[in-house]
Amino acid sequence: MKKLINNPESVVKEMIEGLLAAHPNYLRKLENINVIVRKDAPVEGKVGLVSGGGSGHEPAHAGYVGYGMLDAACPGEVFTSPTPDQMYEAIKAVNSGKGVLLIIKNYTGDVMNFEMAREMAQAEGIEVDQVIVNDDVAVENSTWTQGRRGIAGTVFVHKIAGAKAQEGASLKEVKRVAEKVIANVRSMGMALTPCTVPAAGKPSFTLQEDEMEIGIGIHGEPGTHREKIKHVDEIVEHLMDKIINDLPYKSGDEVAVMINGMGGTPLMELYIANRKVAEILKEKDIKVYKTYVGEFMTSLEMSGFSITLLKLDEELKALLDAKADTPAFKQL
Amino acid sequence: MVITKEDVLKVIDKIVEVIRENKEYLTELDSAIGDADHGINMDRGFEAVKQKLATIPENSDIGTILKTVGMTLVSTVGGASGPLYGTAFMRAGQAVQGKTELTEEDVVKIFEAALQGIKDRGKAQAGDKTMIDSIEPAYKALKESLENNIALPEALKRAVNAAKEGMEYTKNISARKGRASYLGERSIGHIDPGATSSYLMIKALADVINLL
Numbered sequence A: 001m002k003k004l005i006n007n008p009e010s011v012v013k014e015m016i017e018g019l020l021a022a023h024p025n026y027l028r029k030l031e032n033i034n035v036i037v038r039k040d041a042p043v044e045g046k047v048g049l050v051s052g053g054g055s056g057h058e059p060a061h062a063g064y065v066g067y068g069m070l071d072a073a074c075p076g077e078v079f080t081s082p083t084p085d086q087m088y089e090a091i092k093a094v095n096s097g098k099g100v101l102l103i104i105k106n107y108t109g110d111v112m113n114f115e116m117a118r119e120m121a122q123a124e125g126i127e128v129d130q131v132i133v134n135d136d137v138a139v140e141n142s143t144w145t146q147g148r149r150g151i152a153g154t155v156f157v158h159k160i161a162g163a164k165a166q167e168g169a170s171l172k173e174v175k176r177v178a179e180k181v182i183a184n185v186r187s188m189g190m191a192l193t194p195c196t197v198p199a200a201g202k203p204s205f206t207l208q209e210d211e212m213e214i215g216i217g218i219h220g221e222p223g224t225h226r227e228k229i230k231h232v233d234e235i236v237e238h239l240m241d242k243i244i245n246d247l248p249y250k251s252g253d254e255v256a257v258m259i260n261g262m263g264g265t266p267l268m269e270l271y272i273a274n275r276k277v278a279e280i281l282k283e284k285d286i287k288v289y290k291t292y293v294g295e296f297m298t299s300l301e302m303s304g305f306s307i308t309l310l311k312l313d314e315e316l317k318a319l320l321d322a323k324a325d326t327p328a329f330k331q332l
Numbered sequence B: 001m002v003i004t005k006e007d008v009l010k011v012i013d014k015i016v017e018v019i020r021e022n023k024e025y026l027t028e029l030d031s032a033i034g035d036a037d038h039g040i041n042m043d044r045g046f047e048a049v050k051q052k053l054a055t056i057p058e059n060s061d062i063g064t065i066l067k068t069v070g071m072t073l074v075s076t077v078g079g080a081s082g083p084l085y086g087t088a089f090m091r092a093g094q095a096v097q098g099k100t101e102l103t104e105e106d107v108v109k110i111f112e113a114a115l116q117g118i119k120d121r122g123k124a125q126a127g128d129k130t131m132i133d134s135i136e137p138a139y140k141a142l143k144e145s146l147e148n149n150i151a152l153p154e155a156l157k158r159a160v161n162a163a164k165e166g167m168e169y170t171k172n173i174s175a176r177k178g179r180a181s182y183l184g185e186r187s188i189g190h191i192d193p194g195a196t197s198s199y200l201m202i203k204a205l206a207d208v209i210n211l212l
């Protein structure tokens, strides 16, 4: 394992210290617990938005804490859901009396830990509701399983629900737009190389020099299948085919596009991927309203990327365009 | 046979030790069908349990001890196994609230409450390729053995064997709950990490009781 770290046991702690040192105008940490909140939390007259998940996905989620997005983020250990006490403290810290919405990625651990936190907060009389993001089309959505995973599409939920909350909307209204995003967002990713959880010390899977994993999760979970590497245009075609047919996105639709690097992919390659995405959308007469290219939801040093499409209507467009000012996402 | 509070603490110490020894193995199992953190999560949790129990008041009863274990796991393990094992120990503690000694029946109650807690929290059933696949058969074997007047150490040995079989059976089935469910059929051929940690804990319990 070759990493810029001091000690595998202290990566989360030291990352948080560096994050706070970099963004003192945006963020503060609650005492004695790993919860990052907006500097001015709780914001009067605003529904509080709390998200969280394992660390290793930076800038998710702490990078999205700030004006027009999240009020708090709970970073867990690397790739491990945070614990209920973190979430419970986050809920209390951001509740201004208007209630709190939890934005949860659909993983058993995240869902259960947030559920315990919600029970604790509700027992204290705090109004708490939740939405569960499950945008990854790679995994089967069957009632027999946990259902689809939540991946990069979650950032659109943060942005749009965050904008709605910033307007002073009620918890019910904020939840409604969050669910609208979830209903209209789809993603899929792939990996060229695995990633190594610092405490594990070795990669969670191996890929041959000429192999890639299609449908990879953001925790290095194996995807749908493995195959010989192809040109990026062909890879994009495959991912887009799965994504577009899933909703489905149709001729005349308007979408926001996110090309998300997994941590170890040059921006150059992401733009090359986006070139093909734009071409396919044009062919299908799907209009691109806005494109985001960069690292939004990473997977440590994994090289690979995911594509996310969000179908927009006038309401979602306005909320996407609303002001946001956070360390990792700015809309001016 | 009575199990004292000291015996319970010995069992917990043994669990801490066994989880530590198997930290890498459990993580390896989780890298095949999950996200390579189960051993790390469990070891972090039980290490915290050890620290916490060192500070617990002398006169704490067994219920309080088990609840403390559960609460510590909930706040330190994270992932899916944190709330599941945390709930299991908290429910087990409730089942023997106020007791400073346990009878055979209490041990059955502990298993029953823990299993129910895991089911309530995670909504999984036997056959979903989870920790339930080793705990449920162990509980059944224990209960049946004691009903047939088999002594506790032997009944626990049977429970361990049942847990082992259940754990091994998870290799043949595909996951319907937890992270491994994303793999569907591709999860076949791999033992479930949670079923393995459960087996190890049940074995730790049986090993300690057997030496009493």
Ligand SMILES: Nc1ncnc2c1ncn2[C@@H]1O[C@H](COP(=O)(O)OP(=O)(O)O)[C@@H](O)[C@H]1O
Residues within 6 Å of the ligand: A080, A081, A108, A109, A110, B030, B034, B035, B037, B038, B041, B042, B078, B079, B080, B081, B082, B084, B118, B121, B122, B123, B124, B129, B130, B131, B132, B177, B178, B179, B192, B193, B194, B195
């Ligand atoms: N719904 C569930 N019910 C019971 N056990 C579950 C459930 N979901 C997952 N598990 C257990 O949790 C184990 C994984 O734990 P761990 O790796 O610590 O958490 P995570 O999956 O969040 O990374 C699995 O091997 C399985 O036995």
Ligand SMILES: [Mg+2]
Residues within 6 Å of the ligand: B030, B034, B035, B036, B037, B038, B079, B179
């Ligand atoms: Mg895991």
